[in-house]
Structure formats: C-alpha cells, structure tokens
Amino acid sequence: MAADQPFREDADARTGRVARWRAKLSTGDAALDQVLGGGIPRDALYVLTGPPGAGKTILAQQISFTAARAGLRVIYFTNVSEPHAKIVEHIRNFDFYVPDLIGDRIQIYNITSQVRDKGFRETLEFIVDTVRSEGVDLVVVDSFRGLKHVLEVSVRGRGAIFDMAAQLSILGCTSLLVGEYTPYEIQTEPEFAIADGIINLEHGTAGVQDIRTLIVGKMRGVRYLGGAHSFQINDRGIQVFPRQEALVHAPRYRATDQRVSTGIDELDRMMRGGPIRSSSTLIAGSAGTGKTLLALHFLAAGARSGERGLMVSFQENPEQLTLRASYFGLADAFRPDGAIEMLFLSPIELDLDAAAAQIRTAVEERNVQRIVIDSVAELESATRDPERFDDFMASLVGFLRGREVTTIMTREIHQIFGANLAIASQGLSYIVDNIVLLRYLELEAQIRRAIAVLKIRGSDHDKRLRELLIADGQIRIVDSFRHLSGLLAGMPMPAGLSPGQPGEEG
Numbered sequence: 001m002a003a004d005q006p007f008r009e010d011a012d013a014r015t016g017r018v019a020r021w022r023a024k025l026s027t028g029d030a031a032l033d034q035v036l037g038g039g040i041p042r043d044a045l046y047v048l049t050g051p052p053g054a055g056k057t058i059l060a061q062q063i064s065f066t067a068a069r070a071g072l073r074v075i076y077f078t079n080v081s082e083p084h085a086k087i088v089e090h091i092r093n094f095d096f097y098v099p100d101l102i103g104d105r106i107q108i109y110n111i112t113s114q115v116r117d118k119g120f121r122e123t124l125e126f127i128v129d130t131v132r133s134e135g136v137d138l139v140v141v142d143s144f145r146g147l148k149h150v151l152e153v154s155v156r157g158r159g160a161i162f163d164m165a166a167q168l169s170i171l172g173c174t175s176l177l178v179g180e181y182t183p184y185e186i187q188t189e190p191e192f193a194i195a196d197g198i199i200n201l202e203h204g205t206a207g208v209q210d211i212r213t214l215i216v217g218k219m220r221g222v223r224y225l226g227g228a229h230s231f232q233i234n235d236r237g238i239q240v241f242p243r244q245e246a247l248v249h250a251p252r253y254r255a256t257d258q259r260v261s262t263g264i265d266e267l268d269r270m271m272r273g274g275p276i277r278s279s280s281t282l283i284a285g286s287a288g289t290g291k292t293l294l295a296l297h298f299l300a301a302g303a304r305s306g307e308r309g310l311m312v313s314f315q316e317n318p319e320q321l322t323l324r325a326s327y328f329g330l331a332d333a334f335r336p337d338g339a340i341e342m343l344f345l346s347p348i349e350l351d352l353d354a355a356a357a358q359i360r361t362a363v364e365e366r367n368v369q370r371i372v373i374d375s376v377a378e379l380e381s382a383t384r385d386p387e388r389f390d391d392f393m394a395s396l397v398g399f400l401r402g403r404e405v406t407t408i409m410t411r412e413i414h415q416i417f418g419a420n421l422a423i424a425s426q427g428l429s430y431i432v433d434n435i436v437l438l439r440y441l442e443l444e445a446q447i448r449r450a451i452a453v454l455k456i457r458g459s460d461h462d463k464r465l466r467e468l469l470i471a472d473g474q475i476r477i478v479d480s481f482r483h484l485s486g487l488l489a490g491m492p493m494p495a496g497l498s499p500g501q502p503g504e505e506g
Helices: 002-022 030-035 056-069 084-091 112-117 120-134 144-151 158-170 183-188 190-194 265-270 291-304 318-327 352-366 376-381 386-402 426-431
Strands: 045-049 074-078 106-110 138-142 174-179 197-206 209-219 228-234 237-241 280-285 309-313 340-344 370-374 406-412 434-443 446-456 466-471 474-478
Touching (some): 030 209, 045 056, 045 158, 056 084, 056 106, 056 138, 056 197, 074 120, 120 138, 120 144, 144 174, 158 190, 228 352, 265 474, 280 291, 280 386, 280 426, 291 318, 291 370, 291 474, 376 386, 386 406, 386 426
Parallel strands (some): 045 174, 045 197, 074 138, 138 174, 309 340, 309 370
Antiparallel strands (some): 209 228, 228 237, 434 446, 466 474
C-alpha cells in the first residue's frame, strides 16, 4: 500500500489544481463575470490591455478589492512614480474601495526603484519571490508593458516572462498583467502567447459621444460572450452591459393560443380576441395618431387582470404619462404603488446595451407580464451600426417571449399623408408577430384618424380600415369608411370606382 501512496497524493494534487482552475474570481461586476463565462478562472495568467484612459487600472483595482473582500491575499505591483497616498486618492470614491483592506489583504508595492536599480529578469524574480514569501492569491503588475519598456527588454530577456508565468502558476497564484499595448504588440509580445486570457478595453468617440467597449480576445477553456460589450466608468467602478445579441439567440418559450386584451374592445375584435399572449405587436403611426394612448390602455387592461406591466419611454417622463392616463380614466392602474412601473430612459446619448440591461432587469425583478417600448425609433437611432438593429431587436423580443411577456412597441412614421409608407425596417416587420397601423386621412376637408390591423401571425384578423376617434377622454373605433376606397393612397373615392373614373351625378 505504501507504494501506492505517492500516486494517490499526485492524483489528489491534480484534483486540487483542477478544482482551483474551475474556481473563479469575481471582477466585482456581475455582468462582466457573465461576459467572462462566470468570472476569471484562478491560477492562470491574464493580460488587461487598452489605450490611456480606457479604465485598465480601475478594473485591475476593482478585481483586487473584490478578491480581498472574498478573503484572498493580493499584491499590487506598480511602477507609477506616485506615492501610495496618491494612488489611493484615485480610487477612494469608487464603491469597491475598502480602506481597511489596504495593508491587510492588499499590499501595494511600488517597484520603481527596483526597476531602476535591477535588470528585467531580477525584477521578475523579485515579484515571484514576494508572491512566494507572502502566500499571495492574486498578483497585479501595473504596468507590465511599462516595466518592459523602461528596461528595454531584449529578445533574450523574453524567456524571463515564460519563467515568471510558470513559477506563478506553480505557486497557485492568479496573475494580471496590465499595459497599454499596440495592436502589433498584442500579436507579437510573448505575454500574449502564454496568457490564458486577454481582456481588451477600448475607448473612442462616435461623433461627440464617448464610447467605451470591452472585448474578450481570449479566455482559455471558457465559453465567454464574444463581440464588443459596452461599459461605463461610474461610482461602482467598471460596469459592463453585455451585447444583447450575445445573451439571447433562440429562446425557448411555451406555445399558446391564449389571447390578452388591448383594453379597447373593438380593437380586440379586429384582432380576433386580442394579441396572443407572449406575442409582440408593433403599433406604427405618425405623431399624434394615438400610439402611446393605445399602449397605455394595453397596460391598464393588464393591471386590471392582475398582470404586472412595464412602460419604457424615451420621450415622456412618468409624470407626463400618468397625467395622460388620468385624462382617459386610467389613473388607478398608474398609481406609483400600482402594478405598472415606469422606466424613463433619456434618448440623449443613449447606449443600446445599457438600455437593454435596464429593461431586462426591470422585467426579471418585477416579474413583468406586459411591456410597452415607446418607441423603438430611439433604439434604432442609438444603433451605431445600422445593420445591427434588426439582430438587436430580434434578441430583445426573443428575451421577452422567453419570459412569456406580451409586448407592444411603437414606431413613428414620418410620412403623414400618401402611399408608400415606411412602417418599419424589413427585419423588424418579420420579427414582430402583429402590426397595427395608425394614420391620418384627409376627408371632406377634415383630418381624420384611421386604424388597420395589417398582420396577425397565426391568426385571421379584420382587414377593414376603421376610424379611430379620440375625444372627451374616450377612444372609439367605428366603421366610417365602409363606402370609400383609396384612403391610404390619399385619393378617397366611392368604393368600386377606379382612379380617374367620374362618379355618378345625383
């Protein structure tokens, strides 16, 4: 049995290493952890790169304090020529900062003099020796690229980087190397070849808008979320908003033929009982045709039947919407403590994925069953890549359908009169299940409102063009245009006549 003992010890050691590899460090931001596939796998080496001002040091410090709060020991090596007090001053206003952890579980080493007095290999050996002697779980070198450039590392000196990485791995330490690398250096420098993960922060502008994105270039052995993810630097530190399309592809949902009410009886009849539960409906029309008003009735009808609703507005704040609802007798449904939540998102410099994150959070936390997005035009305007909009909307609608949320979206049509209406992008027209058109008509020197159901997926519907009357706090749909044709083309005439054909004289 004694001969078998070393084998069992080796197996136990391997099991321990696998368990530690599977264990992950949190970045301090749940959304970033999600992008990384659950966090940062331990006992591996990572490179955090990006241009000046991208937020690299903030993220490295956020990860350090998060690890320390979890009980891990951290050493933060810096070669910035600043005293500790100045370094601390830069981060003391972030929520992740805990002053008592510095000097206890977080040690900050300024290796400026070490770099100046010793060679590159000697400096890396000092880092490894310090990690070994202090039993460190996480080591950060900020900036590793700066360290190399100060010492003018030769090609032969690159072997020291491989040696350091190997020794830190043996010591069971997670390593984070920070630096302002160029795209060429990312392709050629040895630390990127041996790194288990690469996180790239990008900082730029689109017009006058500040744009920050995070891209995971590599995460060995982990299914991470690819593509560019938006992030912000705020009081929390680094807050990431995962790309909506990376989160939802083909969601599962329960098929049903159950109908829900729009809150307007005649519209329900036009839709053969109302929209199907969990479906998505686009209400398209010119400004003032009644899109938001129909949406408010839809939410109020849900509240009366015990369904929680969410109103996402980009133009009108909760006070304005509540006042409008009150005029139409819907005040009870829109009380501050009622079943409907108002989410106002400013359209100014709107971040598409940040907006999607707020919508998802509100839906999940409040168990929302009905949602209105008023309107999708603001989301379309916030899409910096026009080709992305349809994929984004398909993913968002898929998320809502997967949560069994019945959705109404509004979209403004800029053309007020005439034919050839651009109701929605071709992609969005396919994505939504139902389309309701609202528009103005000129008839007998009067401007009238018309409503038509253009599409109901999986169901028949009323094909007639009806008149929408909004007056005295009421909405009515009546059959005013029975004997007329050519209304949508802007050329009304008695039904049965063709354009240019004279009507009968009385």
